[in-house]
Amino acid sequence: MNAVPLSYILFVSIALFFIGMYGLFTRRNMITMLMSVELMLNSVNINFVAFNKYLYPNKLDGVFFTVFIITIAAAEAAVAIAIIINLYRTHQSIDVEDATDLKF
Amino acid sequence: MNASAIIFYLISACILGAGLLAVTARKIFRAAIWLLFSLVGIAALYFWMQVEFIAAVQIIVYVGGIVVLIIFSIFLTQQSGKEMPRPPARRIVFSVLAALFGIILTGLLVKQYFTDNREHGPFNTSMSEIGTQLLSTTEHGYLLPFEVVSMLLLAAMIGCIVIAMKDKTPVSSTQTDSR
Numbered sequence: 639m640n641a642v643p644l645s646y647i648l649f650v651s652i653a654l655f656f657i658g659m660y661g662l663f664t665r666r667n668m669i670t671m672l673m674s675v676e677l678m679l680n681s682v683n684i685n686f687v688a689f690n691k692y693l694y695p696n697k698l699d700g701v702f703f704t705v706f707i708i709t710i711a712a713a714e715a716a717v718a719i720a721i722i723i724n725l726y727r728t729h730q731s732i733d734v735e736d737a738t739d740l741k742f
Numbered sequence: 743m744n745a746s747a748i749i750f751y752l753i754s755a756c757i758l759g760a761g762l763l764a765v766t767a768r769k770i771f772r773a774a775i776w777l778l779f780s781l782v783g784i785a786a787l788y789f790w791m792q793v794e795f796i797a798a799v800q801i802i803v804y805v806g807g808i809v810v811l812i813i814f815s816i817f818l819t820q821q822s823g824k825e826m827p828r829p830p831a832r833r834i835v836f837s838v839l840a841a842l843f844g845i846i847l848t849g850l851l852v853k854q855y856f857t858d859n860r861e862h863g864p865f866n867t868s869m870s871e872i873g874t875q876l877l878s879t880t881e882h883g884y885l886l887p888f889e890v891v892s893m894l895l896l897a898a899m900i901g902c903i904v905i906a907m908k909d910k911t912p913v914s915s916t917q918t919d920s921r
Binding site: 641642643646648652653654655661663664665666669670672673677680683684688690691692693694695698702705706708709711712713714716717719722723724 | 744746750754761762765766770773777780784787788791792793795796799804807808812814815816819820826834836838848849852853856860861863864865866875882884895898902903906908
């Protein structure tokens with residue numbers, strides 16, 4: 639048993655999520671936006687593991703959700719980087735403001 | 743306040759400080775390195791919560807895979823030493839306001855509703871337990887999501903290769919010229 643209550647871990651996770659959201663709002667470079675999304679996904683993982691450890695220690699569902707989220711985040715990052723590299727080949731830029739071909 | 747709590751505060755300060763630098767650093771390569779530190783800190787938090795399996799997965803997949811992939815793509819797409827342009831002040835102000843309001847609102851909700859803060863018993867995450875439950879076909883087994891996510895990984899791998907493949911046929915080059 640440790641002295642840190644569950645809500646403190648949740649506060650860390652909340653702060654990390656909104657740091658990622660701030661990055662997503664201010665950055666206009668696709669790679670840095672992807673990095674912000676990774677931070678947000680990690681904060682969700684912290685939540686899952688903390689809830690599992692503190693509230694339902696006889697089950698393992700939070701751990702499995704975290705494993706699946708990490709897997710899907712890896713797939714998502716790989717596809718996103720493939721798209722970014724392809725976009726760089728055609729537009730010579732990875733700024734989201736420059737990729738306006740589909741804009742109405 | 744015992745040693746465990748002090749270690750928790752140190753790890754959280756490391757995670758949040760590195761995360762904040764990762765989203766505000768002007769040089770993109772430094773941002774990637776700060777992201778690396780933040781992810782290592784999160785792995786340390788998993789170790790602190792005694793979930794060694796998740797901590798190992800975090801280090802292998804994130805630190806060994808995703809950050810390396812991001813650094814490769816930085817080197818492939820732009821000059822890593824160049825500073826990125828500063829975002830406009832209006833956007834910074836409103837983003838900070840949005841993030842602060844979000845933190846305050848969610849923090850108040852957590853403070854109000856999560857009063858049951860103690861641990862409900864010992865947490866058993868041995869490897870045999872994880873393996874048995876992950877691959878069991880009983881009511882609480884996770885075999886079907888496991889297989890589905892392996893199909894997703896295969897699809898993502900093929901998709902990445904197809905998207906990032908360089909076309910050498912003359913037909914597609916005329917298509918890109920006519921754009």
